[in-house]
Amino acid sequence: xxxxxxxxxxxxxxxxxxxxxxxxxxxxxxxxxxxxxxxxxxxxxxxxxxxxxxxxxxxxxxxxxxxxxxxxxxxxxxxxxxxxxxxxxxxxxxxxxxxxxxxxxxxxxxxxxxxxxxxxxxxxxxxxxxxxxxxxxxxxxxxxxxxxxxxxxxxxxxxxxxxxxxxxxxxxxxxxxxxxxxxxxxxxxxxxxxxxxxxxxxxxxxxxxxxxxxxxxxxxxxxxxxxxxxxxxxxxxxxxxxxxxxxxxxxxxxxxxxxxxxxxxxxxxxxxxxxxxxxxxxxxxxxxxxxxxxxxxxxxxxxxxxxxxxxxxxxxxx
Amino acid sequence: xxxxxxxxxxxxxxxxxxxxxxxxxxxxxxxxxxxxxxxxxxxxxxxxxxxxxxxxxxxxxxxxxxxxxxxxxxxxxxxxxxxxxxxxxxxxxxxxxxxxxxxxxxxxxxxxxxxxxxxxxxxx
Numbered sequence: 001x002x003x004x005x006x007x008x009x010x011x012x013x014x015x016x017x018x019x020x021x022x023x024x025x026x027x028x029x030x031x032x033x034x035x036x037x038x039x040x041x042x043x044x045x046x047x048x049x050x051x052x053x054x055x056x057x058x059x060x061x062x063x064x065x066x067x068x069x070x071x072x073x074x075x076x077x078x079x080x081x082x083x084x085x086x087x088x089x090x091x092x093x094x095x096x097x098x099x100x101x102x103x104x105x106x107x108x109x110x111x112x113x114x115x116x117x118x119x120x121x122x123x124x125x126x127x128x129x130x131x132x133x134x135x136x137x138x139x140x141x142x143x144x145x146x147x148x149x150x151x152x153x154x155x156x157x158x159x160x161x162x163x164x165x166x167x168x169x170x171x172x173x174x175x176x177x178x179x180x181x182x183x184x185x186x187x188x189x190x191x192x193x194x195x196x197x198x199x200x201x202x203x204x205x206x207x208x209x210x211x212x213x214x215x216x217x218x219x220x221x222x223x224x225x226x227x228x229x230x231x232x233x234x235x236x237x238x239x240x241x242x243x244x245x246x247x248x249x250x251x252x253x254x255x256x257x258x259x260x261x262x263x264x265x266x267x268x269x270x271x272x273x274x275x276x277x278x279x280x281x282x283x284x285x286x287x288x289x290x291x292x293x294x295x296x297x298x299x300x301x302x303x304x305x306x307x308x309x310x311x312x313x314x315x316x317x318x
Numbered sequence: 319x320x321x322x323x324x325x326x327x328x329x330x331x332x333x334x335x336x337x338x339x340x341x342x343x344x345x346x347x348x349x350x351x352x353x354x355x356x357x358x359x360x361x362x363x364x365x366x367x368x369x370x371x372x373x374x375x376x377x378x379x380x381x382x383x384x385x386x387x388x389x390x391x392x393x394x395x396x397x398x399x400x401x402x403x404x405x406x407x408x409x410x411x412x413x414x415x416x417x418x419x420x421x422x423x424x425x426x427x428x429x430x431x432x433x434x435x436x437x438x439x440x441x442x
Contacts (some may be wrong), residue, residue, distance in 0.1 A: 055415045081392060086382025089413030093400035094392060101395045129414055142414040179412060206351045209395040233358070237351040267354040274348050297348070299361040 029152035043147035058090025111181030130177035282312035
């Protein structure tokens, strides 16, 4: 048994080397294959750089993308919004929430390198989360992808204290992969990702809408409807912002467009009924509330409103 | 003394008057777009409204050293899905910290290896 120790050590070493190379092989990334139809090399040199101070890679990376989008920001301004002392770091949720609070839409890119490369090629830096440690002992780190070179197979990043970090594509992919392939595009209202997915976009706009001024939110819903006029939730979004602005007629019109696309849309029916009720048409609202009275989620609220509309309708003498 | 009593009574009365407003404001009149998106992904409205009260996330952030007023402002910016994540898994979630911590831990590992005798970097 003892005599075998040397051999077993050797075999373990061989096994380790083999598995390491297999793992590396799995996570290989050849930029030349990923950049078909894109420029072979991009370097967004005008993207600003904020070197991070201790544990503050989150605020630094966020300031980098926000400032590129035209907002004067320093990492210090952002630290109080994203940095959590007890975690000695910044949570992804708070990074994107802060971008929204600053008037930007946070669009989560699909977890494919190509989607990042395409945005960079279109002139937009991309915020990414990396894991510089191991799966079991993670070291989370935010960085900003600002370019690539498919000839040298390298990625260019603003990272930590390095203005232009050059990392081999394979090594970078492993870091990104270990962090769940998280990539965020922080985009100004009126702009579009290169290849937007309707569901991802609408979810991003709904979250933006929740903290944005109503007129700004209405403009982004209009923008969305120009591209996808058949998206029910975008009509709901537009109707809700019009409602918030007190434009009840516009709200009613938007909700009706939504119901023309999806007649059973419960939130659309409920909100249409409320808008009708509020604009002096309780008798029109009544059947909508009645139809929702047995709805699983909205039933209770619809029943309450139904009584109110019924009273108001009978007061009108109809 | 009577003045003080008056003040307390006044405050109590005002509080009573505001109470219906507060409970009315607990959910908005219409279904918000964010709530509708959450409902379409299978959440119940009651669940989403619970998340949107945000109290547990404010408490979590405050417990992690964020100023309580700031914690409230920060929680106000989160979406229902983000609130759910933070309320239940804040300790498991990645928090980007950065290179300096990595260097620190690497140094610690080196020291341990040195002490255990695996390496001899500092002791040649």
